[in-house]
Amino acid sequence: MKNIIRIAVQKSGRLSEDSLSLIKECGIKFYNGTGKLKSTSTNFPIEFLFLRDDDIPGYVADGVADLGIVGENELVEKDKTVEVLKKLGFSKCRLSLAIPKGENYPGLSYFEGKNIATSYPKILSDFLQANQIKAAIHEISGSVEIAPSIGLAEGICDIVSSGSTLMMNGLKEVETIFKSEAVLISHLNLSDEKKEIVDKLLFRMNAVQKGKSNKYVLMNAPNESLDKIAKLIPGMRSPTILPLAQKGWSSVHSVISEDQFWENIEGLRAAGAEGILVVPIEKMIL
Missing domain, CATH: 3.30.70.120 (Alpha-Beta Plaits)
Structure with a gap:
């Protein structure tokens, strides 16, 4: 399909809502009913794939999708070879280290020789290595905040927005190791026809974002x-x-x-x- 591009978008959640809102503000019409995994615009040459956010970098790198909207945290963690076309300014969050709120925190040396639970082992490993801290990383998916209370780890590394989830689980944020926002990514080898469509999409996105600011x-x-x-x-x-x-x-x-x-x-x-x-x-x- 030379005259249409595919864009991968998170199938649910805040990132999905913000991504689809931006696309609709660009005047692009499509239907994304509950449970729908694919949709085609009625007035722009674009097809949507609704995926898990951590799958999006791989789909774009492999060329299954031409474009993707994903958080920088997932992009860096998956370490796929893609091009970042644009930072989108929404879905901002941070990846932070946290420890039980009753613990004294003298600095990063606190984590020397300790166990840290996370869903982002690559980003955490790179950070610890850059700061010459040796710690054991335990990769778990979901419910990372429970790790200290069940004795799995002395600290965690997880996504933080408001910090309320940490507080509810008796934890306190002590170090921010990565700041993230949504980005538009592209497959490296798009055809000239697809590049032309992408340029039109970027023109619309820039117009919407310029208006907002x-x-x-x-x-x-x-x-x-x-x-x-x-x-x-x-x-x-x-x-x-x-x-x-x-x-x-x-x-x-x-x-x-x-x-x-x-x-x-x-x-x-x-x-x-x-x-x-x-x-x-x-x-x-x-």
Whole structure:
């Protein structure tokens, strides 16, 4: 199938929800009913494979899927040869070391000669080796947090988001060894036809993500302050300035990053800007 690409997506969970939400925001329509393992878009040349997240790097490396959306933690742990096309900015988490909360933690030396339970033996092994710590790694799948309480290990290495699961199991986070987010990965040897489709998909993703990180702002401002305000909110090229019916005043329109807006809000107010509106952007084409 030369004129269609396959993308592997986690079949359930938060990563799946965020991945499919991004794809739908790109204007790509498809049906993913409960239990469905494959689906084809009705308006874009793409087919979806719904898989376990730890299987996705292998499917892409082997060419069964052309693209995949997967957490960096799974990508690094599986150590498959693929190309990372784009960091997606969602499903952020960290891989951390944790120990019983009543234990004193002097530093990484705590783990010297001890047992650590994890579902990520490669990442953990690389970290320990880089820090010259010798410890026994016990690979287990799921329910890693229970290992210290049943005497299997003195510590664990597992994915952490809020830390609430650790607390519920009497553990405390002591070291972050890897930070992860969702990434879009690609098979290394795509045909020119498939590369062209991938470029169109990336264009849409970039437009959606650029829109999310920027805001459309408009405000009324005295004409004598326009130069100062234009420097605070330069926009993509320069602000749009329109005269108001009231003499000596103008309406200023611009697009800026949300962080930039909050950094400059006091300066805008000090320059006399009034009636400041901040509007979300659905998509942004540069």
